[in-house]
Amino acid sequence: MDVLLMRDIEKEIIDFIDQEYNTKKYFLCGPKRTITLDISIRDDLKLVFEDSEELLQEYFKRWNVDSEGFDILNYLNPEYFG
Template sequence: MSIEQEIIDYIFDQHAVRKYYIFGERQPITLDTELTKGELNIIWEDAQDTLDYYFKHWNVKLNGFEISEYFDPAFTGKIVETKPLYVWMLVNSAEAGEWLYD
């Protein structure tokens, strides 16, 4: 299985939501799926677990990756402007073995 498919499957297993709350088909995950907003809208705590696993499992060097650039730590009480994080970014970085984006 390719790294691309492994990452897509992992995100699907961990975060794909059902079309109708608790029933119906789960939303598909593609390279263009955004983790931070849109279909998934992953919260800080879940993102921490997902990204910890991602960096360890696919042996991706952090290269200055900061989760707070992509996910709003809502517990601070401040609204923070964040960057989008897409599945394709995870795939490209895993293939390179290091985080490629700042």
């Protein structure tokens, strides 16, 4: 894959997460977290299970990623509250 194209896709993904799932530090106020390629959905964004699942489903759909065999329970625990 072309390196420039890869960077464009990475930027699209970072922008998507920043716009849709990156809340302000104190919900309504404060700075937003800086989204990087190394960010953790659970530990850094502190998304609840349902939001994490929604994010990943949108990721699979939007970037045409094959999700066959993917089990979110291997990565996130539904009892984890963010």
